[in-house]
Amino acid sequence: MSTLSRDELAHLARLARLAVTDEELDLFAGQLSVVLDAVARVGEAPVDDVAPTTHAVPMTNVTRPDVVRPSLPRDVVLAGAPAAEDDRFRVPRILGEEA
Amino acid sequence: MTTTAGDRLVAYDELLTRYEPVIGLETHVELGTASKMFCGCATTFGAEPNTQTCPVCLGLPGSLPVANAAAIEATVRIGLALGCRIASWCRFARKNYFYPDIPKGFQTSQYDEPLCTAGHLDVEVDGETYRVEIERVHLEEDTGKNLHVGGATGRIHGADHSLVDYNRAGIPLVEIVTRPIPGTGAKAPEVARAYVTELRDILLALGVSEVRMEQGNLRSDVNTSLAPIGDLEWGTRTETKNVNSLRSVERAVRFEMRRQAAVLDAGRRVLQETRHFHEDTGTTSAGRSKEEATDYRYFPEPDLVPISPDPEWVEKLAAALPELPAARRARLRQEWGLSPTEMSWIANAGALGLVDETVAAGATPGDARKWWLGELARRANDAGVELAGLAISPRQVAELTRLVAEGTVNDQLARQALDGVLAGEGDPAQVVQARGLAVMGESDELVAAVEAAIAGAPDVVEKVRGGKVQALGALVGAVMKATRGKADAATVRRMLEQRVL
Numbered sequence A: 001m002s003t004l005s006r007d008e009l010a011h012l013a014r015l016a017r018l019a020v021t022d023e024e025l026d027l028f029a030g031q032l033s034v035v036l037d038a039v040a041r042v043g044e045a046p047v048d049d050v051a052p053t054t055h056a057v058p059m060t061n062v063t064r065p066d067v068v069r070p071s072l073p074r075d076v077v078l079a080g081a082p083a084a085e086d087d088r089f090r091v092p093r094i095l096g097e098e099a
Numbered sequence B: 001m002t003t004t005a006g007d008r009l010v011a012y013d014e015l016l017t018r019y020e021p022v023i024g025l026e027t028h029v030e031l032g033t034a035s036k037m038f039c040g041c042a043t044t045f046g047a048e049p050n051t052q053t054c055p056v057c058l059g060l061p062g063s064l065p066v067a068n069a070a071a072i073e074a075t076v077r078i079g080l081a082l083g084c085r086i087a088s089w090c091r092f093a094r095k096n097y098f099y100p101d102i103p104k105g106f107q108t109s110q111y112d113e114p115l116c117t118a119g120h121l122d123v124e125v126d127g128e129t130y131r132v133e134i135e136r137v138h139l140e141e142d143t144g145k146n147l148h149v150g151g152a153t154g155r156i157h158g159a160d161h162s163l164v165d166y167n168r169a170g171i172p173l174v175e176i177v178t179r180p181i182p183g184t185g186a187k188a189p190e191v192a193r194a195y196v197t198e199l200r201d202i203l204l205a206l207g208v209s210e211v212r213m214e215q216g217n218l219r220s221d222v223n224t225s226l227a228p229i230g231d232l233e234w235g236t237r238t239e240t241k242n243v244n245s246l247r248s249v250e251r252a253v254r255f256e257m258r259r260q261a262a263v264l265d266a267g268r269r270v271l272q273e274t275r276h277f278h279e280d281t282g283t284t285s286a287g288r289s290k291e292e293a294t295d296y297r298y299f300p301e302p303d304l305v306p307i308s309p310d311p312e313w314v315e316k317l318a319a320a321l322p323e324l325p326a327a328r329r330a331r332l333r334q335e336w337g338l339s340p341t342e343m344s345w346i347a348n349a350g351a352l353g354l355v356d357e358t359v360a361a362g363a364t365p366g367d368a369r370k371w372w373l374g375e376l377a378r379r380a381n382d383a384g385v386e387l388a389g390l391a392i393s394p395r396q397v398a399e400l401t402r403l404v405a406e407g408t409v410n411d412q413l414a415r416q417a418l419d420g421v422l423a424g425e426g427d428p429a430q431v432v433q434a435r436g437l438a439v440m441g442e443s444d445e446l447v448a449a450v451e452a453a454i455a456g457a458p459d460v461v462e463k464v465r466g467g468k469v470q471a472l473g474a475l476v477g478a479v480m481k482a483t484r485g486k487a488d489a490a491t492v493r494r495m496l497e498q499r500v501l
């Protein structure tokens, strides 16, 4: 019922920064359509008299007081980064494909 | 691609004969909370890079955000101050995109359920009031800061790579969005500026942010469109991003109006795009085109439960709001007995608080106004600083006016005393003492100076006695010169009259 087109999938892949080949587009479009169909079956449940559930936990207003707590030591933070320089995360050129 | 240098511009007055602008503003305000929006990391400005981060604000797997109560309260208070409706129930949403300054791969924001909606803010320009409708006020988090390496002067274009500091990532950020503002005509740039100014003053009065524009606490995206006069449809708008000074807000609107008029004059169409403002040249240049608008795939944030402000709590916050700038201006205008125009001079000079504090410290409203808008405004202008940036406090200004009122110093000596205060020599009375600035009474020294002046100019004395009383001024001048301005001119004149006439 809810089929996902190749174009839609290519768009999603681009948004998610995933490189997908032409063959994979065909493969995943089919597979994801099946997943969407399966999920769409939820919509068939008779829920006319059920209040919408907005969250898995029936709670509101969970907050914390505005109090400072210790942060992580910087060397620990940067140790997890693929690259660091001058106490900062080093990332590849941002403007690449366009321009 | 549009280049900064190549834009053709139409003269401002000329474009107004053919086109009408519509403006709109999206303003981001960093709240002044001690800790971040969803974690306990500190928000101290200027801290060493990446020393204020944790698993939550770095988006590490398994970490869970919890909303900062003070940030929610501050946002509700901003909404109330802007006359907004406060949602009885709302959620956070994930705004998904990839950019290195956003470590999680999404920004936690609000989408279709903002905390505050449908408010307004009245701003005044040249005696006319413009109502700015507020569409929404919502709560989100700030991003990290990129440092671009290898390009020209830190620009992203041509950079080899970038370095990211996540200290700012996750600081609570409030976004205040206006509805489109039509009908401002020639005043559009000033209305935009007046709006941001008024908003800044409200935020200051609420105490929710330090609103240091130079530190990026408050930055505005300025939307501008132009359409032929009488057209029913508005033109295509551009969005000038991250304009971070009041003056720049005004300049950005003015520049975009002039640039868009030239585009329309040439029969081309204005592209819907984001543009960057350049402080040095006062121009804008094209950024990302909206035609390939990012698809943010918003969805409700599953890790945060909904916010449901208790109506009684909201009512309490509303009742406890401080006096807001507009009400304060009206009250002070009444108390000081000023006309609206006189009051707007004070407000436009950014001197309202200073004058108020000076009056509170004992000066008359007239004296306080005279000093701040006169001599002190000149000094600030010469030094290229704001009035508040001068090295003199309202209390010291009040003391100066008292010294003048008591006759201890005259206006000229008071200006010298002011020099001393600004040079860090202490309070006005101390400077007057240390520099020997007090006016002379009828001391022996002054009597001697008066008599010397009379003896030294028999021709002038002759004229005065012959009926040309105004010639006495030359003698007054001579005495003032001899006493290096320390005498009181009125006293000198009286003493001369007693002796000559």
Ligand SMILES: [Zn+2]
Binding pocket: B036, B039, B040, B041, B052, B053, B054, B055, B056, B057, B058, B170
């Ligand atoms: Zn953190």
